[in-house]
Amino acid sequence: MRAATFFLVICGAFVCFSFDLYVGNKLMYSSADIENTMSWSSFVSFIENYSRMMRLDSPSTGEVGDFQYLVWNGHTVGFAKDSNVFVVDGATTKSKVVPLVDILSAFQLPFIQEQSKIVLPDMMITKIFQTDDIIDITYNGSNALSFAGRQNQIEIISNGFVSIDNQIYQPGQSIRVIPTDKKIDQKIEMPGLIRVILFKETFTTKEVVALKFEQIMQIPENGFLLLYSDGDDRIIIRSYSPDFEGSDWPVYAQNKKIAQQIAAQFNLKLEICPLYNLPIERLCMVVLLSDSSRISQIEDYLKELLQ
Amino acid sequence: MRKQILIFMVLLPVVLFCRNYTIFYLDENLLPVSVSLNYEKEDVLNFIFEKLSDPVPGTMSFVPKNLLRAYFFVEKALVIDLRSSALLGIDFQQERYFVHQLLRTIFENFKAIDSVYITVDGKRKDRLVNYVDIRYGFPRQIWSSWPIEGGS
Incomplete structure (x- = not known):
């Protein structure tokens, strides 16, 4: 009985304090650290991996004495190991670990926060642009979109965790509805660009x-x-x-x-x-x-x- | 044992530095036949042209010998300059299949190239010989697979 209680307490502690970090559906980091925190080295390695995955500029890292810093996306975060001081864009806080939520907010990265889980998008749309016959979608990360043609509209649907204008759309959610009397003819995919070609089923010439x-x-x-x-x-x-x-x-x-x-x-x-x-x-x-x-x-x- | 080590030492650089290239020839029904070849030197395009003009047994090729005059890379485009004398006398079918064989092979082996431009005798021309339009670039998307489908 005592052993079972001990086991439940340990499990409970793990649930309370464990923390998982996802990019889309992919688990990138999991630990029993205090909720939503991670060590400096894990944090640096995660940001390096994430920027690579998303085809964003790589962060620069360095150290001065015991102060280690990382510059990314126009923001600087740093950590002084000996004094447990953490710096985000010049503002200092006393902390032994990286407060991830504060940092992600400072980096202006959209994310979903659940109890013991943080989810970052695996696709970041930078622009949706439509001309007469073409819809261009520029993005970072991997393509997680599908398109559904309905009467007089084309719906862009998320197949992953897709961010646009700082909002994250989960799988199955509609991202945008584009009104058009044309249909989808082709989808051409290049790194960072999806080009949807539209056409009218009635041909301009009959002769x-x-x-x-x-x-x-x-x-x-x-x-x-x-x-x-x-x-x-x-x-x-x-x-x-x-x-x-x-x-x-x-x-x-x-x-x-x-x-x-x-x-x-x-x-x-x-x-x-x-x-x-x-x-x-x-x-x-x-x-x-x-x-x-x-x-x-x-x-x-x-x-x-x-x- | 010593002999085996010696053979291993001799073969090691070959294994390490050889790269595989895929060359597209044609069978008797004009369907593509891909052949993988090793090459360790740097002048890959000359090697590809040389191999394209020398089909392996059981295949044929519409790429003539001594065809390539020069080539250069401009960002993600490859410009190839061809010798008109090597293309003399080719017919409608040969001209098209020559283009397909060449572009299919180039796009297969140069993954960073998005488009290919063809010039002849150092000049931009309208037609390759008589039929194929070479005023504009050829895109990867079309020739990353064989551009002929269907039929029996």
Whole structure:
């Protein structure tokens, strides 16, 4: 009985004083220290790891005598081991350990504080920017977003612990709703940037201009340009280029969607290659066919798609 | 035992400094065939061009020999300057597959490169030979996988 009581007391003490530090769902630090505190060396190593994980500037550290300091995000924290003095941006407090909550606040890091747990975001959105056909999201950390297209809106949903404007969104929470009559066509991910390409399902052109690839002299101004020639049953569409900084992506996305549908319907290969005769930022493709009589069927199917 | 140690000592630098590079050739159906090769020197791009023009048995390549004139890196872009004489006489299909083979191989081996620009004989040109537009950069996203899909 006595042993059981002793065990319960010890367990209780652990629950009361233990402290876990998470980045998203990832446990980064766990100890039986006084709630929400950690040793100086653990703190320094955590900040170094966190800045690396989030692709933020690394902290600088140093020491003068027994005074150790860390400079990060425009703020300085320091700790004098012998005198147990702790400094946050010039303000001193007597403490043997790092008061994490004070420091995170000083560093202007958003966090969620629960009983014996602190959770930092694993994604920090710095900006959501929308133009006509593109939504750009710049961020630090890892991509923890999903997108749901609903009628006349696109919802950005958190899949992790995502911060924006100092607020943290937990998994499943809606971060933002963007009103638009367009749909999501593609999501392109680069380190620190998610670019969502939107398109309107109704195509701007409904007219199809079919021309023999070899005989093209002057490209007509309007209509979907369907170039064709003899070949090995494939469709070729133009790729986009970094030189256009995204302005050619919506047309590329529409071209690819139409080409995929035609390729599936007529069992053709789909090739992406910037052919000179394919005009830039224009709905167009080249179809190479082993049986040239199929072009009229393809033209009819394309007209149906554009309707 | 002494002999084994000697062999080990000789092979150690080779193992330590060799790096693996992936070269894309084509099979008889024009599907990509990747081959992994070791190379320990610094001039990797010349090595890649040399290997691309020399397909392993059972494969073919549309990359001709003596093609690369020069190359340079500009931030995250790679500019390659090609010799027009080496590209003479290639047809529509060869011109496209040459571009796919080359870009697929470059993006596979140079992970820090986001785009590739092609110049010919030291000058910017509109077309590589007759068909492929080389006025603009080629993005990693397209050629980080084989840019031809579907069909039978």
